[in-house]
Amino acid sequence: MRLPCERMPLIGRLYTKNQSRFPSNVEYGDIVKGLPVSPDSCAGVYCSHILEHLSLGDFRAALRNTKEILRPNGIFRLVLPDLEHSIIKYNKNTSAEAASEFMRETYLGHESRARGLKSIITTWLGNSQHLWMWDYKSIAAELKDAGFIEIRRAFFGDSSDPFFNAVEDKGRWDNCLGVECRKPG
Numbered sequence: 001m002r003l004p005c006e007r008m009p010l011i012g013r014l015y016t017k018n019q020s021r022f023p024s025n026v027e028y029g030d031i032v033k034g035l036p037v038s039p040d041s042c043a044g045v046y047c048s049h050i051l052e053h054l055s056l057g058d059f060r061a062a063l064r065n066t067k068e069i070l071r072p073n074g075i076f077r078l079v080l081p082d083l084e085h086s087i088i089k090y091n092k093n094t095s096a097e098a099a100s101e102f103m104r105e106t107y108l109g110h111e112s113r114a115r116g117l118k119s120i121i122t123t124w125l126g127n128s129q130h131l132w133m134w135d136y137k138s139i140a141a142e143l144k145d146a147g148f149i150e151i152r153r154a155f156f157g158d159s160s161d162p163f164f165n166a167v168e169d170k171g172r173w174d175n176c177l178g179v180e181c182r183k184p185g
Helices: 011-017 056-069 083-092 098-106 117-126 136-145 162-166
Strands: 042-048 070-081 149-154 176-182
Touching (some): 042 056, 056 136, 070 083, 136 149
Parallel strands (some): 042 070
16 A cells, blocks of 8 residues: 555655665555556465455456456465454444444544645545455455455465465454455466
């Protein structure tokens, strides 16, 4: 995911040009618009806590673009907040604050409205709000509709491809939903 200042015309180009968040061999861009990667060229794509920040339409475009860049039999591995986990936690919570805690935990609500130009721009460009939440059943159906196969619930460090171990962070998997699937061969 790009930082807010990276998304601003002109300023974004200057910001990303003068900083090194990624190693020189990492390609990055906007998965909704399409990454600067050749079709059928990636053995694997890893996505950590990005898809929940996309609208449903953008999510579907991201799936199409991901599938396009994967090689046949390439692996798509993702982790994101688990809506089912949050709902179960909410249903067990008997406090008067249960709904507020659910909204804060899922980033689905706003505690205050952005006021003033700086706040409005930060909210507009920040992309921290969750726009669509997923449980395993719903995301598996979307992946199947996008043409992925061998869709399974994934857990930290359980990929058959050891290269994913280099990028996974256990803390980003706690109480979250992991999924792994393949592009057909």
